[in-house]
Amino acid sequence: MDVLDRIKEQVESNPVIVYMKGTPQMPQCGFSMRTTEALKKCGHEFAYVNVLMDPEIFQNLPRYADWPTFPQVYINGELIGGCDITLEMAEKGELQTMIEQAASK
Amino acid sequence: MKIQTxxxxxxxxxxxxxxxxxxxxSxxxxxxxxxxxxxxVTVVSNEFDGKVLIARHRIINKLLAEELAGAIHALSIHSFTPSEWSDKNEQSRQSPPCLGGAKRELSN
Structure with missing residues (x-):
């Protein structure tokens, strides 16, 4: 499968998915760590892809949604942003609401 | 020119x-x-009025596309309108500590 199709399938089959460096248990980048902490606090399961273990996704994810950096959070197939946006939305309570809506679908 | 400049x-x-x-x-x-x-990068600008965060970040990512494709490895963006900035007491969040990233992965 083409890598962009693979990414599309991942973001569309998981209500919430984060592309990160490392894992939620063992993040390998401070920005990935903070992002998964914010997601965990929302209290719903989320999927993740460790981009350090998947060079093809690491190379190609930036062009999937025209976003140059990691981590990247997708809810309902849509990129919501990276660490800064995720934390900002968490602070305002918007992240929780979006995740709850996505989880209930 | 220096990247910062x-x-x-x-x-x-x-x-x-x-x-x-x-x-x-760094x-x-x-x-x-x-x-x-x-x-x-912390930017306060009237240009952000009426734009959601992802749109603001996209503007900055696009402006710095050349740097992001080359020298820049990490870019933290904090974007505010002047009134949001004063609501934040003119402070943006501190960046997280480094956890080693790809280099740690490679050395393991």
């Missing part, structure tokens, strides 16, 4: 910020001294 000039020219801070945070990371790889 390039970032400052591009943002100033395009967004006419009322406040701009470009911090080189020293907090696993890179050689004097590197210009990790930046934190």
């Amino acid at each position: 390039a970032i400052e000039e591009k943002i100033k020219a395009s967004l006419t910020p009322t406040y701009l801070e470009v911090l080189n945070e 020293g907090k990371h696993n890179v050689p001294p004097g590197s210009e790889s990790h930046f934190k």
Whole structure:
């Protein structure tokens, strides 16, 4: 499968998915760590892809949604942003609401 | 031109910020001294009025596309309108500590 199709399938089959460096248990980048902490606090399961273990996704994810950096959070197939946006939305309570809506679908 | 200067000039020219801070945070990371790889940018501009965060970040990512494709490894973006900035008491969140990233992965 083409890598962009693979990414599309991942973001569309998981209500919430984060592309990160490392894992939620063992993040390998401070920005990935903070992002998964914010997601965990929302209290719903989320999927993740460790981009350090998947060079093809690491190379190609930036062009999937025209976003140059990691981590990247997708809810309902849509990129919501990276660490800064995720934390900002968490602070305002918007992240929780979006995740709850996505989880209930 | 230094990357830091390039970032400052591009943002100033395009967004006419009322406040701009470009911090080189590379020293907090696993890179050689004097590197210009990790930046934190705080931009306050009227251009952000009525734009959601992802749209603001896309503007800055696009302005700095050349740097992001090359020298910049990490870019933290904090974007506010002047009134949001005063609501935040004119402070943006601190960047997280480095956890080693790809270099740690490779050395393991």
